[in-house]
Amino acid sequence: MGSVASEDDASTAVSVSLSELKNDTVSLETLERAFGPASLGIIIVRDLPPGYPELRHKLLSYSSYLANLPEDTLASVEKPETSYSVGWSCGKETLANGRYDTLKGSYYAQPVHDAELERKARELYPKCSEMTSPNVWPSEETLPGFEQLFENLCHIIMDTAALVARSCDRYGVAKLEDYQPGTLENVVRTSVSTKARLLHYFPPPPLRPEDERPDSAMATDDDWCATHTDLGALTGLTSQMFVDEEAHPPFAKPDESGKLPPLPELHSHPDPKTGLWIKDRSGRTTQIHIPRDCLAFQTGQALELITRGKFKAVPHFVRGTTADKGGKIARNTLAVFTQPNLWEMVDDRRDFATLAQAILGGTV
Template structure:
């Protein structure tokens, strides 16, 4: 059942289940522990997704390149510094492990779950948590046709699948934890207006300025595309990464008002080590490949607290490519962070708003 991009059998494996198994409730507690338990990689792959997933994924991830290559004046309209850049467009505002500002990726944040009453409650109870309660800022339809419609459609699909993963986690919680309330995580995933989606565009690495090989001190850090971190929420839904050679397939928009054409996708990055890596409990790093026809779901800090550590979040990072030649390979992906409503307690004396404040103040978020 498991699959992982590593030949060392002693390491934890990334477990794969079908969507139908989740719907039927037949994923075993042992499988859930292998996916999310104390000795796990904290990730599960879900295959056999709805028929429209593949096309939506390709269209939305292509839109990430189109968005990131909009004129600066259009991107500026999508920035929201008051919301600490956790709404709309952001580039160069986040810090990496060594303290440098991260200019190698741009991202677009939006809240994909809408409920007017719950959104009003969040703004009333937590007026200072603007990074969670500010309204979405969408590109104009005339600037990037189809963006809002397709983005929200893919996010809703991911949230629907995440709810089924959460339902299985609830079965595990009921079986393993005294007093665990059935339906806790599924309710969070299905109804929370704090859920946030992040569409990411990792720019092609800048060309080397030196013809000689870098010294050991100059070697790029492993987490140069996204610093090592642990996700904040309950379950993070991840698409597989899309690699695009922007030299061959330019993400520039024509004057036509039609939806942008999906970009041609490379089979893989020229550097096979580029992409998502997870650090396990023993400190070992394992690369995880998400198949194009699957979704992955990672555990976050809120889920770890709610399940009293029975299901564990794990640190992970994104390693940039070490490219040769003239290509300009970019990486696009989508992460949907399903998160409790701000007032939901994640442990005694701490609601999700307080947990979010603590994590966001550190300046590192997922990707």
């Protein structure tokens, strides 16, 4: 099950099995408890395909290998013309306080491939390179098997997301007038705007005296990733992977199979409050624990609009730690943001491109 720990009490995130999703037996009441106005806005999916845990472990290990490549190698897979939204990005994103975010590195790619739809997106939105630019990958010599691992794991997540979306469509048909069957499932299965983000949260820098804070402030600390809501429909999340990069430096050579060996994974972080937190509808912060053999799906702003507010986008953040508690421990995870095609309507007056422009700024 997907257990959570909150400031006030302990509770449990809504959990369903993959077979329940496939058989369309998840009740509308369960969906409302997972995504509705009084919910945490997240659902845990268990009983995934047998190969999922190993694939997750391998790719999240590659996140550490990737982030520790030489600077010139990483620079070769940056795409500044996409506002660093394709390929490698680190230290390019500005936080709310105006500082550049150097605490995490990201590798972005779009896992849905359809030449005709990609051409349509480029022609209709020539200034939206953030969502229409082709993927870029490190060479096989640099990170052997990385592209294939990345896409294989993304496809498991998207296939599962499509089943969650299908259940959401059943809810929409039952609860909303003129809701079109298959709306969300079509978004997840066909949109070339879907974006995957492999994340590496770097071990914390040494603690300075001026950084010390009382423990009472730590539960709402979002220094690894600031509080925000996702832009898209459903965000698929793997469980976090903690790696002690001092004990296991991520600089290994390929093994006999030509692949980089998976890194040992810590059972948990020494600071138990480190990780993903959700801010629920009452403003209470709740920590989310995703089991390693499960996936989680949380709600974004496009989903809230498409369901006319029946399902709510969830504010969330990632709480970091300090060097005295975290040592040289890094956090790796993969998020897949299922997003409508740029021209698809999210409400009666806006397409997804307009929504993205309004929220993210820039030119679309």
